[in-house]
Amino acid sequence: MNVNRGLKLALLGMVAYVFVGCSRDSGNTKEKEEAIQWLLKCPPVVNPSRWPPEAYTYHSAQEWGAAGRRIKGIEKILIGLLENNTSDRPRWIIVRALGWVGSQERIPALIKVLQDKEEPMTARIWAAVSLGKIRDKAAVAPLCEAVTEGGSEMLRWNAIYALKKIGDPSAKPTIERVLKDEKLTIKEEAELREVLRRLDGI
Secondary structure (H helix, E strand, O other): OOHHHHHHHHHHHHHHHHHHHHHHOHHHHHHHHHHHHHHHOOOOOOOHHHOOHHHHOOOOHHHHHHHHHOOOOHHHHHHHHHHHOOOHHHHHHHHHHHOOOOOOOHHHHHHHHHHOOOOOHHHHHHHHHHHHHHOOHHHHHHHHHHHHOOOOHHHHHHHHHHHHHHOOHHHHHHHHHHHOOOOOOHHHHHHHHHHHHHHOOO
């Protein structure tokens, strides 16, 4: 199976879940279907040639996010999907989407994904990205944990960048601890020092 078809089939599996839910709650069937169609149009992140045609509906992630915010009840729909879907690809797309739409209510759901080591790593990485985009201080402690847990370098650096965006000084001890890592490259050390300057408000 090629990647294009695999991604689309995985997302369509999520559509099936939503339609089952709609049969029990016909009041918001239209909004759920609209949300699924919107998720299918998630813009490509890497390897653009491997994404389905629907991914090129919008010119940017910003435009895609703005379209999602126009869907009634989108935050509740996405959180419901997140709680009931276990497939890797749709899961990280839902997490990415929550970075663009919703209120403070989405933060606990994103933190849960970030902290759960049973989650697909792609979903955890996008949880860090989304929390950085939202910039709520409630995410600082979980992001610091992600920085120091070891394992995925991609998760660690996305958590560091999220902490930089949030700009809360309470993250300084975590960044200073990472700076003591002898394996850091010159570029990585420079980036960490830039994060510290941001946390100091410089």
